[in-house]
Amino acid sequence: MNNLSDEVKNNIINGLSEAEVQERVEEGLVNRSTITTGKSVKEIILSNTLTYFNLIFLIISILLIYVGSFRNLTFLPIIIGNTIIGIVQELRAKQILDKMNIINAPHSIVIRNRAQEQILSENLVRDDIILLTTGNQICADAVVMEGTVQVNEALLTGEADEIEKTTGSKLLSGSYVVAGQCYAKLEHVGNDSYITKLTAEAKAMGNDEQSEMIRSINQLVKWIGIGIIPIGALLFYQGYVVNQETMQKSIVSMVAALIGMIPEGLYLLTTIALALSTMRLAKRHILLHDMKSIEALARVDVLCVDKTGTITETRMEVDEFIKSLTNQELSITEDPEQLLVDYAFSMANDNATIHAIKEYTEKLNINVERRKPINIIPFSSTTKYSAISFEDGNFVLGAPEFVMREDYNTIAPEISSYVKNGHRVLVLGKYSGSNMKDGLTDKVVPLGYIVLTNPIRENAKTTFSYFKEQGVTVKVISGDNPETVSEVAKRAGIENAERFIDAGTLNTDRKLADALEQYTVFGRVTPKQKQLLVQALKNAGHTVAMTGDGVNDILAMKDADCSVAMASGSEAAAQAAQVVLLDSDFAHMPDVVLEGRRVVNNVQRSSVLFLVKNIFSLLLALLSLWFSFTYPLEPSQISLISMFTIGIPGFLLALEPNKKRIEGHFLKNVMLKALPAGLTDVLAVASLVICGQVFSLPKNDIATASTMLLAVVGFIILFKISEPFNRIKYGILIFNIFGLVFCGIFLNQLFAISEMSKICVLLLIVFSFAAESLFRYLTILIEKLDELYSRIKHRKK
Structure with missing residues (x-):
């Protein structure tokens, strides 16, 4: 600090007083940003309630109430429940992550009331004096008061070169110290800092770096969202104008088709799966x-x-210090061990290597008068050395290949045995040149070798x-x-x-x-x-x-x-x-991999169930428009099928352990498995509707038979995607079959399940067996087509 003014010296030594800190806190000049990349509580609630599909559900609910079809509002409790569950799980995950972020929050060493203390970086105020050392991320815009550091601003500017910052230099928040040590005064904190403004811009532009799974689900939802409005309008027009149905019947049929097309639980399933995984990993630190x-x-x-x-x-230990055998050019008075002690004493304790060397030199008990450094160049990961100038010469410490350069082969025999045994070796040498800052161009004479080790x-x-x-x-x-x-x-x-x-x-x-x-x-x-x-x-x-x-x-x-x-x-x-x-603990890495596999595989498997319903409803709606027949199902019937063949089993399967390695692309995997079942559903139900018209069966009978047929196909696909089976999966399957049968018998009025005529029952049995065969052959056909496409694509490459 000798070259600094008295005022600057006092600022560094004293820092801010308690009263000055409090004054800045009251003025709001605290390094706490109101802009975050994570969701706030308000954003979580709004993102789960004010959604596009919730708006659609609100509109169709109003339409059903308008025509007095209260029975078909059975989807509402499911939607409300989905929303509440989604909010609760995200809030729970946020609470856990917030606690962990506090533990892992950046800290800073600040000078206040003439003393150094470590506090959370967000509690710093403008004009605070902080100490920055190697590895620190600069937490607010600042100016260097004393000292020299090398800073990397690549995360902000894209420029990867290390920039030297000396007294008076500006430091940008978000950059980090690569080497050196300095005292800096904070100028712009909180929302005024450079990194916060960048964060605000990034947040305003949105996050395009979504995972493949989220990106695929967003694509599905986007196209479904675009398609349901015109399809809904056409279905209502056909039912009410073309087929001369009543207002109530036309709206009920249209709503049934739309509910079938909306993947109301898919977003929730993904959100909960990710939230639960976050919480499970949090328990493993x-x-x-x-x-x-x-x-x-x-x-x-x-x-x-x-x-x-x-x-x-991370800890490093010095095994031994070996005097070089090739230092004949130096005077006999040169003592490498003494030099090492002086070197270590002069360097800032800002990395594991110097810390280990300091520990080693303290044990040497050399108490003679130490050299005073004239100039210090901290270690840089680019140059691979550090350097110090004393009155009797310039000295470097670093990786032998970088320090010795073309002379490395002359010292290789001395250190090769240590290198081969996995030790890290540094050379301490005397530099014959004067400029050590921009690289070593002159000769370095080795004095000794520091042998270090890191325990595996x-x-x-x-x-x-x-x-x-x-x-x-x-x-x-x-x-x-x-x-x-x-x-x-x-x-x-x-x-x-x-x-x-x-x-x-x-x-x-x-x-x-x-x-x-x-x-x-x-x-x-x-x-x-x-x-x-x-x-x-x-x-x-x-x-x-x-x-x-x-x-x-x-x-x-x-x-x-x-x-x-x-x-x-x-x-x-x-x-x-x-x-x-x-x-x-690096041993936790498999935990993260396995958790990721659980999420992706299970969401992928459950997405198949949701997509089957979407494919079926979309294709059946298009067929009904093409052949001018009214959509045969009611919303309450779609809700019943969704609950026991999609919703409940989908969520339960998503919680199951799954170690299978992820292969292929999410959307392709889901489509290949969902398409056979979706086509089976639409062909079977469309055929049943046509046969029902041929036999002049009541529409209620056809609707009930179609519901039961969808349930059969639903459990076939559920059985298929649950393989290989275990006790949990058998339990899930039995529970949902029992639930559907129970609701069909005891809550038949609520879910519009009526008694069927003998002919209708016979048709249901025939089409159920046909559906199983159709599903099996369609699965084989689509798999063969996929293999053929892959071979053709591979040949083109």
């Missing part, structure tokens, strides 16, 4: 910043991991074994020596870990893409290269997850389909990731 990450991680086929903090524990995580082997069984390829991407990383990866049980390469040799996109096919371990990877590796994997058609815990991982994490951070790592990485392991 897994925080989701983004619920779409559940699906993304469940689909992952390539997992990129960093060595430190993922394969190994206890459950690493089990975790990587799981991913191997699931067909997930693991790529290790690290800034350390590739041979060292390879050895660590082998001990962790990663398949093909002996295939390693130095990323410094991958200087073209073609080399990068080729290396990804051949190698498992990538060493000496820069932060930008990590990002390029992830992009190359995605361009090759892979679904990529990236795990990390340091600021050098953030660019790659932001580009991955799913990003996972350890809470024990840098604050910036934890805030940038979609998934945060709060206890930093």
Whole structure:
């Protein structure tokens, strides 16, 4: 602080007083944003009530009340119940996530009342003096008061280069400190900060980064929403004008068709499934910043991991310090051990490596007068070294390949045995040049080698074994020596870990893409290269997850389909990731994968049930328009079928464990399974209606027989998608059959179930057996057509 004015020094030393803080709090100058990416309580309630389909339900309810058809309002309790359940589950999930976010909320070291204290970043006020060190995310717009830091603003500007910030430089909120340490004064906080304004713009534009499942469901709902209004109008016109039906009958028939076309429970099912998964993961200390990450991680086929903090524990230990045998050019008075002590004492304790070295040097008990640093260059993940200037020379500490460069082969024999055993080795050397900031261009004479080790995580082997069984390829991407990383990866049980390469040799996109096919371990990877590796994997058609815990991982994490951070790592990485392991236990990764599979597979299976009804109602409505017959079913009958063949079994099946690997695209998978049942329904019911007209059967008989026929086909498809069966699935099937029979017998008036004539019963039996055969053959036909299409598509490629 020697070059600073007295006023600035006092500001840094004193900070704000309690009275000054309170004054700013009263003025609203607090670093608390009212703009959030998550839903507020109000937004959750409104998003579940003020929906397009709820508006449709309100309109058709008014129409049914208008014509006095109160019995056909049976869908209303289901809709109201769906809405309430959806609100309650989302609020419960929000409550749990809010509590976890508080635990994982960013903290800052602030100077107040002449003392340092750590507080939540949202409790900072304008003009607060904060201390920023490596790994911190800058929480508000600020100006550097004292010190020098290297900052990465890639998350804000897209510029990946590290920018040096010195006294007077502006710091943008949302950027993060890569190296160094400084005191900064907050200028713009809360809603006035740069990151908050960006967040507001992003929120106003909407979120296009939806998961495939949500995107597919939105597509379905969109097209159904567009189609139901004109179809409804045409059905009413046909019934009332063309077929000369009464106003009541025309409206009831139209409403029945529309209810059948609306997937009223599909959104609710998806919302509840995601909310329950979020809560289940929360109990395992897994925080989701983004619920779409559940699906993304469940689909992952390539997992990129960093060595430190993922394969190994975050803590680092110095095993030993070895004096170099090649330092003959130095005077005999040079003491490498003393230099190491002075070096460690001068560096800020802002990363795990320096922390480990400091712990080691404290045990050496060297108490002579220490050198005073003239200039300090903090460690950078780009240059792979740090540097200090003392009166007797310039010294560097870093990765041997980067520090020694073309002279690396001269020291390789001294350190090769340590590298091969999985140790990390740093070289401490004297630099003959003067400028160390922009890279080392002159000779470095090695003084000694620091041998460090990270203990491999206890459950690493089990975790990587799981991913191997699931067909997930693991790529290790690290800034350390590739041979060292390879050895660590082998001990962790990663398949093909002996295939390693130095990323410094991958200087073209073609080399990068080729290396990804051949190698498992990538060493000496820069932060930008990590990002390029992830992009190359995605361009090759892979679904990529990236795990990390340091600021050098953030660019790659932001580009991955799913990003996972350890809470024990840098604050910036934890805030940038979609998934945060709060206890930093990598063994939880299979839990997230399995939870994602449960959600996607179960929602996919249940969506088939909903889509069957939609396909049937749409096609039957079109057939009734084409052949000019009135839609044969009533809304109460559709509600009965929906309840016991779709709604209840769909929700119960969505809660069941499901470890099956996700394959194919959501919409295609759902359509392939729903189409045979939907076509079976419409062909069987349309044939029954035509036969009923031939035999001059009462319309009530035809409607009841159609309802029962839909129930039969509904349970056939339910049986099909529930395979393989277990006790729970048998229980679900029996419960719903019993429920439908009970309502058909004891609540027959409510659901418009009337007695059928003998001819009608006979037709029902015949068409039920025919429907089973039709469904079976249509399923085989559609599967064959899909295989043929896939072969043709593959040949074209």
